Amino acid sequence: MENQTTAPVEQSEQPKDVAQPEATPEVKETVLAEATTEQQQEEPKVINFKELIPEEYKEEKALQNFSTMNDFVKSYLSAQKLVGANKVAIPNKMATDEDWEEVFNKLGRPSKPEGYEYSFKEDEVNPDQLKSFNETAYRIGLLPKQAERIIKFYNEMNEQQQADQTKVFEQKQAEAMTDLKKEFGPTYTKRLDQAKKLAVETLGSEMLNNTIMKDGSRLGDNVSVIKAFSMLADKLSEDEIIKGEGTGYVTAKEIENEISELTEDGSPYWNKTHPNHKKTVDQVFKLREQLNG
Numbered sequence: 157m158e159n160q161t162t163a164p165v166e167q168s169e170q171p172k173d174v175a176q177p178e179a180t181p182e183v184k185e186t187v188l189a190e191a192t193t194e195q196q197q198e199e200p201k202v203i204n205f206k207e208l209i210p211e212e213y214k215e216e217k218a219l220q221n222f223s224t225m226n227d228f229v230k231s232y233l234s235a236q237k238l239v240g241a242n243k244v245a246i247p248n249k250m251a252t253d254e255d256w257e258e259v260f261n262k263l264g265r266p267s268k269p270e271g272y273e274y275s276f277k278e279d280e281v282n283p284d285q286l287k288s289f290n291e292t293a294y295r296i297g298l299l300p301k302q303a304e305r306i307i308k309f310y311n312e313m314n315e316q317q318q319a320d321q322t323k324v325f326e327q328k329q330a331e332a333m334t335d336l337k338k339e340f341g342p343t344y345t346k347r348l349d350q351a352k353k354l355a356v357e358t359l360g361s362e363m364l365n366n367t368i369m370k371d372g373s374r375l376g377d378n379v380s381v382i383k384a385f386s387m388l389a390d391k392l393s394e395d396e397i398i399k400g401e402g403t404g405y406v407t408a409k410e411i412e413n414e415i416s417e418l419t420e421d422g423s424p425y426w427n428k429t430h431p432n433h434k435k436t437v438d439q440v441f442k443l444r445e446q447l448n449g
Contacts, residue, residue, distance in 0.1 A: 206223070259297070269291045269294040270290065274307065289303070325373070328371070328374070328378075329377040347390075350389035358385075392407060411443050411446060418436055425437060425440060
């Protein structure tokens with residue numbers, strides 16, 4: 157019987173597509189790695205700027221306001237930018253008028269009030285007001301640009317106020333016309349014309365246009381004023397209207413009544429020895445002149 161020898165079985169190679177087991181990662185970092193990580197997590201140490209100042213300079217007042225190197229560097233760089241520049245020292249509360257005058261001049265104030273020049277035409281503003289403003293601007297140290305901006309601001313504000321005032325006038329006038337049309341009815345035009353004529357002859361156009369009433373209307377647009385002049389015109393139209401002294405109006409009947417009172421029996425008019433005789437005669441003479449035109 158032949159001895160059967162078993163041929164060594166060769167291990168077959170693993171298929172290339174079979175995944176090889178990965179090396180097991182380290183579970184724990186080394187002591188050195190751990191120490192390095194802890195160091196990285198520590199907050200950086202804040203260095204006190206004052207500790208860096210040499211002993212001989214520690215008491216310098218100029219360095220007392222710095223607490224960090226960053227502040228010191230910023231201040232130093234800012235100071236370097238000013239080297240060679242024109243600098244103007246700001247006076248303190250103890251400064252004299254002369255100190256301030258020097259500052260104003262260095263900043264660019266004109267050498268005299270007449271030295272202010274503006275981009276707008278001077279005939280666009282009141283010359284007396286502009287002269288007064290320039291004198292004040294010079295006294296308080298305004299620069300030309302500042303002075304011009306103030307004037308422009310004032311003019312713009314004044315224009316806006318005038319525009320707003322005009323709107324109020326127009327509104328009040330429209331309201332007055334509406335009220336008067338309701339009250340006067342068909343006689344509106346006639347009564348308004350009579351009131352206007354009497355008002356202008358009595359008070360004048362300037363007063364009627366420029367006098368502002370409490371309700372915001374002008375005197376000549378005020379409903380109560382117009383009604384009053386209309387009533388007065390109606391009354392005077394019943395008799396002959398005669399212009400009196402000044403801006404007043406009276407009727408012929410009123411003049412005749414006054415003459416009658418002055419010339420009644422027993423009055424100074426008839427008594428030549430009475431101290432008021434001449435005065436009374438003169439009064440009657442003027443009234444008769446007025447009555448006869």
